[in-house]
Amino acid sequence: MIAVIQRVSEASVKIENAVSGEIQNGLMILLGIEESDNEEDIDWLSRKIVNMRIFNDESGVMNNSLLDIEGEILLISQFTLHASTKKGNRPSYIKAAKPDIAIPLYEKMLNSLDILISTNIQSGEFGADMKISLVNDGPVTIILDSKDKK
Template sequence: MKAVVQRVSRADVRVDDEVVGQIGRGLLVLLAVERGDGDAQRHLMARKVARLRIFPDENGKMNLSVKEIGGEILVISQFTLAADMKKGYRPSFGGAEEPQRANEQYEIFCQELIDIEGVPVARGRFAADMQVSLINDGPVTIPLSFPPNNAA
């Protein structure tokens, strides 16, 4: 499972000029589910995202999580993060999970952020052509990766 986490002042996602998800201060998470990802990777990712200490404390030090600042998370499914660029110039997406299972893992991931971590979550629309707008605060961008159990 891979994610790119961006600290944002605000973010929204549109499908066909309709806003389908938006947040104020918090995190924009681009999430890729890879073949072989399961409960272990999903739990680790949700916990890590919710508890990342990348918001400034009273001294300006990155020491607070999205939970601690009362922020929100916008989660966008993005299979292109699973791209393999080992050969040539055209990405291969053979490592991305098949769509139905990826959508299930994406939805469970979002629900875990809400139910287990207690963070409000907005979503994109799975497999849609989306336009994402954000104000990256900092800028702060953190890549995260938890390989599947069957990864070499």
């Protein structure tokens, strides 16, 4: 499971020109799920995300977590994070999980995050054509891969 995490002052997702989710201060997360991902990946990744100290404290040092600032989350599924670009110019998405595997894992990730934080969690729609808007605060962008946890 790959997550691209962006610290944002605001973020939103539109589907068919209608806002389907929006947050203020918090994290916008692009989540890529592959065939081999499981609940262990969800548990590790969700805990890492909410506890990562990437928000400024009163001294301006990145020392606070999402939990500390009571920040919000916007979670977006993005199979293209598993693109292979080794051959040719057209990416291959062979590692990306098919919907029958990815959708339940995406929903479990939403649930896991919801259990860990008490604030607003918004999401896109799996498989939809989405338009994402955000203001990256910092900028701070971090990539986490659950296969690299050791």
